[in-house]
Amino acid sequence: MVPDRLNRALPTPGLEGCRYRGPMADTAVTSSIITLDEQWGAHNYHPLPVVIAEAEGSWVTDVEGNRYLDFLSGYSALNFGHRHPDLVAAAHAQLDRLTLTSRAFHNDQFGAFCRELATLTGTEMVLTMNTGAEAVESAIKVARKWAYQVKGVAFDSAEIIVATNNFHGRTTTIVSFSDDPVAHDNYGPFTPGFVTVPYGDAEAVRDAIGPNTAAVLMEPIQGEAGVIVPPDGFWRDVRQACDDNDVLLISDEVQSGLARTGEIFALDHEDVRADLYTLGKALGGGIIPVSAVVGRADVLGVLTPGSHGSTFGGYPVACAVGRAVVELLSTGDFQKRSTDLGAHLHARLGELVGHGVVEVRGRGLWAGVDIDPAAKTGREVSMALRDQGVLCKETHHRTLRIAPPLVITREEIDHAVDALAAALRA
Numbered sequence: 001m002v003p004d005r006l007n008r009a010l011p012t013p014g015l016e017g018c019r020y021r022g023p024m025a026d027t028a029v030t031s032s033i034i035t036l037d038e039q040w041g042a043h044n045y046h047p048l049p050v051v052i053a054e055a056e057g058s059w060v061t062d063v064e065g066n067r068y069l070d071f072l073s074g075y076s077a078l079n080f081g082h083r084h085p086d087l088v089a090a091a092h093a094q095l096d097r098l099t100l101t102s103r104a105f106h107n108d109q110f111g112a113f114c115r116e117l118a119t120l121t122g123t124e125m126v127l128t129m130n131t132g133a134e135a136v137e138s139a140i141k142v143a144r145k146w147a148y149q150v151k152g153v154a155f156d157s158a159e160i161i162v163a164t165n166n167f168h169g170r171t172t173t174i175v176s177f178s179d180d181p182v183a184h185d186n187y188g189p190f191t192p193g194f195v196t197v198p199y200g201d202a203e204a205v206r207d208a209i210g211p212n213t214a215a216v217l218m219e220p221i222q223g224e225a226g227v228i229v230p231p232d233g234f235w236r237d238v239r240q241a242c243d244d245n246d247v248l249l250i251s252d253e254v255q256s257g258l259a260r261t262g263e264i265f266a267l268d269h270e271d272v273r274a275d276l277y278t279l280g281k282a283l284g285g286g287i288i289p290v291s292a293v294v295g296r297a298d299v300l301g302v303l304t305p306g307s308h309g310s311t312f313g314g315y316p317v318a319c320a321v322g323r324a325v326v327e328l329l330s331t332g333d334f335q336k337r338s339t340d341l342g343a344h345l346h347a348r349l350g351e352l353v354g355h356g357v358v359e360v361r362g363r364g365l366w367a368g369v370d371i372d373p374a375a376k377t378g379r380e381v382s383m384a385l386r387d388q389g390v391l392c393k394e395t396h397h398r399t400l401r402i403a404p405p406l407v408i409t410r411e412e413i414d415h416a417v418d419a420l421a422a423a424l425r426a
């Protein structure tokens with residue numbers, strides 16, 4: 001049975017109410033809006049040609065009145081679906097009371113949010129920021145300061161070990177250690193102090209650790225790279241290498257965290273604890289940007305007044321929405337849903353291997369589907385899926401990243417996978 005809390009998260013008419021009218025022609029309203037985007041907006045994205053005007057739960061409606069099942073959920077920012085009623089209510093209530101104080105003063109939401117998020121995540125301290133990239137930047141700063149002040153690394157020589165094919169955001173420091181030429185090239189001079197090792201190779205991590213190593217920073221499952229799951233035992237071995245050498249382990253859970261894989265952290269599947277975790281995306285419930293670094297008090301404790309900050313980090317609206325997100329996660333219903341429905345999703349996707357699909361990876365309601373390059377590109381499949389009333393997006397040309405809202409139903413998953421099978425045949 002679907003618990004009551006989740007039922008309230010499923011107000012949409014679902015499949016019966018689907019008003020999707022078949023392959024969409026790019027009509028006048030849609031194309032005039034896309035023209036505006038292209039003329040006035042910087043071209044740093046290549047969206048699918050669909051213009052969304054409304055959304056609820058797992059469903060979005062475009063300006064033409066077509067309805068689509070959202071099979072991407074804002075790269076996991078919409079884990080609780082569009083406009084979850086509890087989250088919208090929390091935002092409204094806070095907007096009517098207090099929006100911003102700055103951290104020059106206290107507000108009545110911040111401390112409660114920090115305590116509740118720390119309790120949910122089994123951590124000791126919370127540093128609030130806004131975007132995922134800011135959380136990662138903050139973790140890097142904290143790790144460096146910890147290296148100098150606690151570990152005793154010589155000033156300006158701290159190193160952080162990162163992985164091939166990583167994705168941690170778009171700031172100049174973060175793209176400095178990206179090996180994706182599109183994300184990296186032309187943005188130098190680059191920030192030094194990062195050492196790259198092959199993702200999933202624990203021996204390489206151990207070999208890369210030296211006296212100046214402050215931290216290992218990696219995604220527990222690489223999202224942008226195509227939902228890459230490292231080999232069994234990798235995280236246990238990395239944890240051991242960190243422990244043996246007084247090195248911090250930082251798990252970037254901006255995309256993988258908060259129930260996406262069936263646990264609060266993807267690392268929980270490995271029975272490994274990180275020293276710091278970065279959270280973002282779903283932490284703001286798809287309503288506002290909320291991010292955080294959570295972890296050990298003795299590590300985050302290196303921050304002192306004035307040494308780091310953000311005008312909006314931990315502002316009352318962020319904390320109110322974040323508290324409602326934490327409350328949704330505290331029952332475990334979403335985690336269970338991701339586990340159970342994820343097993344179904346993976347079983348159904350597995351049937352497509354050999355039928356236009358080469359490989360399926362992932363965990364919980366999260367999957368990377370490699371399209372047979374002899375058959376189609378990822379973009380072609382995304383477009384054909386759109387024509388079937390399902391929205392998702394390719395990453396790196398040949399992989400579809402599937403991350404439905406965790407409020408999706410089994411029937412909706414079947415509908416979407418059937419649509420994918422048809423899109424692959426089309």
Ligand SMILES: *Cc1c(COP(=O)(O)O)cnc(C)c1O
Nearest residue numbers: 131132133167168169252254255
């Ligand atoms: C999306 C993402 C980020 C960056 O988050 P933004 O909010 O876009 O800055 C960082 N790390 C991971 C793993 C992500 O998936």
